[in-house]
Amino acid sequence: MTAVENTLNVIASDEAAEIAAARRNRLVAIATPVATAATLIFLWEAGVRVFGVPDYIAPTPSAVASTLVEEFPQLMRNFWPTLYESLMGFAVGNLAAVLIAVAFVHSRLAERAFFPIAVFINTIPILAIAPILVLIFGAGLTAKVVIAALICFFPTLVNMVRGLQAVSPQALELARILSASKSEVFWKIRLPSSLPFLFSALKIAATTSVIGAIVGEWVGADLGLGALIIDATFNFRSALLYATVFLSSGLSVLLFAAVTIAERLVVRW
Amino acid sequence: MDAVSLNAAAGTQVPAASLRNAWVKFGQFTAIQDISLEIEAGAFYSILGPSGCGKSTLLRLVSDLIPPAAGEVSVFGKTTEAARLAREFAFVFQDATLLPWRSALKNVELPLEIGRSRGIDIPVSDKSPMELLELVGLKGREHALPHELSGGMRQRVAIARALVCKPKLLLMDEPFGALDEMTRDHLNLQLLKVWEETGVTILFVTHSIPEAVFLGQKVLMLKAHPGRLHEIVDIDLPYPRSIAQRDTPEFTRYSAHLRGLLEAC
Ligand SMILES: Nc1ncnc2c1ncn2[C@@H]1O[C@H](COP(=O)(O)OP(=O)(O)OP(=O)(O)O)[C@@H](O)[C@H]1O
Ligand SMILES: [Mg+2]
DSSP states (O other), rough: OEEEHHHHHHHHHHHHHHHHHHHHHHHHHHHHHHHHHHHHHHHHHHHHHHHHHHHHTTTOOHHHHHHHHTTTTOOOOOHHHHHHHHHHHHHHHHHHHHHHHHHHHHHHHHHHHHHHHHHHHHHHOHHHHHHHHHHHHHHEEEHHHHHHHEEEEEEEHHHHHHHHHHHOHHHHHHHHHHTOOOOHHHIIIIHHHHHHHHHHHHHHHHHHHHHHHHHHHHSSOSSSHHHHHHHHHTTTOOOHHHHHHHHHHHHHHHHHHHHHHHEEEEEEE | HHHHHHHHTTTTOOOOOEEEEEEEOOOTTEEEEEEEEEEEOOOOEEEOOTTTSSSHHHHHHHTSSSSSSSSEEEEEEEEEHHHHTTTTTEEEEESOOOTTOOOOHHHHHHHTTTTTTTTOOOOOOOOOOHHEEEETOTOTTTTTOGGGGGGGHHHHHHHOOOHTTTOSSEEEEHHHHHHHHHHHEEEEEEEHHHHHOOOOOEEEEEHHHHHHHHHHHHEEEETTTBBBEEEEEOOOOSSSOOOGGSHHHHHHHHHHHHHHHHHHH
């Protein structure tokens, strides 16, 4: 073998080694949290069994898993209304926030008049305001959607206002040199440049809208994951309670993932 | 027939820009003091001066981004506002100021989209946006997003965008200031090519004396505190210019002269 060939081989094997190392890194990145979670679940199972913790205080993970399977039809019956309320609340709350943010950016008067009110409403704990909303809107769908919408509203409002204002002064000078109208500046510059801000707000809203819907169901509902949580708690069906909680967080993850995928498709820069 | 076309018909050239006793103030601070100046149509002007002497302010004044506190500014015989509405000039900023969500081609097309819905009659270059990208050497990269391009490529997209409405005056504020020397040389040559092909008037602000001499037919030297016109130096070097000219004694003489003026400021 010549020296050059040797060097080339060394380089090639270096590259192969690098690729292998990268693959190993990715594997480790996935395997570590999975292994940690598996260990914790095992410790939990073992702890409950060894110390003889009564089932109504803490169920074993295996009991939760079998409940998930056995009670699947009942869980799903309660899953759909919560999904529906979360999505409706997500849509209504974010749409309102975006529209009001646009109004704020166009009119300083509107911002001065309404922003303090928005801040005040945001300071009221959602748990405190939920019963009031149920009194106003009744125990039906509307109250839950309103609560979910309300919890989404404020972070999106703040982020969207920031996003619409986060246009570089030079981009605005460019618009001025092109004699762009206010609406052209809005549609061609402000709105697209606010999208990254909007999506980070939507990711927050994806999880909080589920919280809103569940809190709404706590106050008054016959169906929904929130109602099932209350029901399981008062009947000491702890395995069912845990399974419901598991499903609730699954719902949040689902919405979060959907927003993340949408973000990847839209915000490509 | 208005005065402008009469002048053109008579063969007397309307200056690309004309300042008469123009002042610019920011509150109490005088950024430009009493500048009178005529920019010859079709010429290439470099603008030099110490930092803070009002070079950017001068371009912003001509491009109707700021009004004069006193005096008059006109562009091709019109008010700066009328010239802006007619898209007679274009601006190239120090950073390319591309819209990051638009591809190179879409960025070049932006000026054509703006104003169209309001029925404004915008001049359009004989070259298509695609051909303009080719002119600045970006063929094949038209669908790349700005973050996928290098700094020099982004600046070239900005130049193509500036040319898309067939401007008669191109205002450039340190467009290559952030680039390395090799890229800068390359873009300087490309810019001269564009200038020769389009006949556009160019006002080119720079911090680099060699760049100013290499590009310009004339160098406007400003001085600071407050910003005033110091001197206009004619650069009698033949076009097309080449990098090799930089080593000629004439080139060195011009550079030395300008350096002397700059130090005296
Ligand atoms: N919007 C503004 N408000 C107040 N002062 C300003 C403003 N713009 C510029 N100035 C001042 O006017 C003077 C000229 O500024 P200008 O930006 O034109 O300088 P310049 O010659 O372009 O400098 P540089 O070479 O550093 O870019 C500076 O002293 C600056 O502080
Ligand atoms: Mg400047």
